[in-house]
Amino acid sequence: GVVTWIFEYGIAPSIGLVTPNITIFAVLIMLGFLFYTITRHRLFSFDDGKTGDSIINIIPEVVIITGVGGLIVKCNKSSSAMLGFSPGELEGTNIGLLFKEKKYLEKFFEELGPGEKVFDGSVEMCCMGKGGRESDAMITASLIRDEFGDIKWVVFVLVDISKRKELENKLKGSLNKMAEINLTIDDDRDKLLRNYEKLKDLDRLKSNFLSMVSHELRTPLTSIKGFISFFLGGATGPLNEKQREHLVIMKNNADRLLKLINELLDLSRIESGVFSVDCRNFDIVALVNVCVREVTSIARDRRVIIHVESEFDSFLLNIDEYRISQAVINILGNSLKFVNEGSEITVGIKHLALEDISFPGYADREKLKKGRYISISVSDRGIGIDAENIPKLFSRFYQVEDINTRKHQGAGLGLAITREIIMAHNGTVWAESEGKDKGSVFYMILPVS
Numbered sequence: 001g002v003v004t005w006i007f008e009y010g011i012a013p014s015i016g017l018v019t020p021n022i023t024i025f026a027v028l029i030m031l032g033f034l035f036y037t038i039t040r041h042r043l044f045s046f047d048d049g050k051t052g053d054s055i056i057n058i059i060p061e062v063v064i065i066t067g068v069g070g071l072i073v074k075c076n077k078s079s080s081a082m083l084g085f086s087p088g089e090l091e092g093t094n095i096g097l098l099f100k101e102k103k104y105l106e107k108f109f110e111e112l113g114p115g116e117k118v119f120d121g122s123v124e125m126c127c128m129g130k131g132g133r134e135s136d137a138m139i140t141a142s143l144i145r146d147e148f149g150d151i152k153w154v155v156f157v158l159v160d161i162s163k164r165k166e167l168e169n170k171l172k173g174s175l176n177k178m179a180e181i182n183l184t185i186d187d188d189r190d191k192l193l194r195n196y197e198k199l200k201d202l203d204r205l206k207s208n209f210l211s212m213v214s215h216e217l218r219t220p221l222t223s224i225k226g227f228i229s230f231f232l233g234g235a236t237g238p239l240n241e242k243q244r245e246h247l248v249i250m251k252n253n254a255d256r257l258l259k260l261i262n263e264l265l266d267l268s269r270i271e272s273g274v275f276s277v278d279c280r281n282f283d284i285v286a287l288v289n290v291c292v293r294e295v296t297s298i299a300r301d302r303r304v305i306i307h308v309e310s311e312f313d314s315f316l317l318n319i320d321e322y323r324i325s326q327a328v329i330n331i332l333g334n335s336l337k338f339v340n341e342g343s344e345i346t347v348g349i350k351h352l353a354l355e356d357i358s359f360p361g362y363a364d365r366e367k368l369k370k371g372r373y374i375s376i377s378v379s380d381r382g383i384g385i386d387a388e389n390i391p392k393l394f395s396r397f398y399q400v401e402d403i404n405t406r407k408h409q410g411a412g413l414g415l416a417i418t419r420e421i422i423m424a425h426n427g428t429v430w431a432e433s434e435g436k437d438k439g440s441v442f443y444m445i446l447p448v449s
Contacts, residue, residue: 062158084130263413277320291328310349330414339382348377362391372448379441385433394419
């Protein structure tokens with residue numbers, strides 16, 4: 001009957017099946033009926049509770065709403081992930097049960113009032129979840145008031161910061177370890193500095209002792225050498241063969257001892273920083289030939305022939321004649337010591353550009369500048385040098401042979417002093433060898449200008 005009535009008095013007039021007056025009346029009745037139906041059956045109503053639930057459930061942080069006494073009236077689904085409780089389990093319980101700092105929350109609710117303070121997000125608290133599991137959270141609390149200004153609800157938002165706290169703790173642990181390491185390093189550094197200062201003092205004492213002893217030994221030894229020369233020269237009368245032989249042995253040993261003393265004096269000068277060279281123009285070819293003549297007697301005793309091969313007859317260099325002679329004689333003496341008897345030594349003198357010289361990795365090149373250089377090489381066919389020993393040759397007191405079983409004498413200072421002399425001239429020195437029993441070559445280079 002209702003449908004027929006709507007059709008006859010509502011729809012039909014609207015489409016022109018009845019008179020206009022009846023149509024207007026019917027439309028009004030139909031609208032009234034529709035309004036009643038929509039209102040009665042709430043066809044388009046909004047449920048404020050359902051809408052609120054939808055909103056808080058899409059928030060990723062934990063949202064808990066309590067009354068002014070702290071009882072939980074609502075919480076979102078995120079509480080399950082963080083705390084392990086479902087929303088239904090939490091509703092009706094006191095929010096204080098979820099935190100270790102219960103007194104802090106109790107005080108908060110006690111002080112709620114017109115001028116109350118709320119959590120502003122800077123408060124960190126430990127949450128107690130289901131099964132006793134703990135998690136750290138940053139807490140924010142906001143108040144909802146009614147139209148009269150009275151507090152109706154308190155909304156808590158919990159942000160899980162457990163992972164951040166874990167990283168912070170690890171970082172703090174690492175920083176603490178670093179601090180401990182730094183303390184250890186500082187302590188070790190202080191010990192090293194103290195030990196270094198002690199070593200410097202000991203080294204200074206050693207240098208002073210060497211200088212003092214060398215000077216004290218040099219004076220009487222010079223007198224001994226002088227009297228031996230008088231005896232050998234016949235100043236005290238004729239000598240028989242036995243006497244002459246003994247005096248020659250004494251002279252050779254005195255010469256060797258004096259050489260050692262001079263080397264120790266040079267070493268003390270080098271270590272004290274007072275070692276210097278007095279340079280002037282001198283013919284390097286003539287100097288090398290003089291050095292060869294000075295070791296001729298030693299070469300003759302070992303039946304060794306020394307050749308000098310130079311690209312030119314003379315060449316002026318700005319050098320300290322005495323010191324360069326000392327360096328060349330040290331290299332020649334080293335080769336004569338280790339060369340085979342009846343062999344040969346070749347001294348080469350060349351004029352080269354720096355870029356044409358092939359240096360080993362260990363050679364000192366700090367003072368070398370682009371330009372022309374004079375190269376002095378001493379090559380022999382002696383016992384050779386193992387590759388691992390070559391960089392050590394110019395170290396102080398270094399001996400290739402075992403000091404307890406060695407066959408050749410020496411303090412291991414000659415090559416070290418040679419290195420200092422050549423470097424003082426802004427040059428460098430190094431050695432090369434193909435190995436044991438394959439001979440060796442020593443190089444000295446000096447700048448032309």
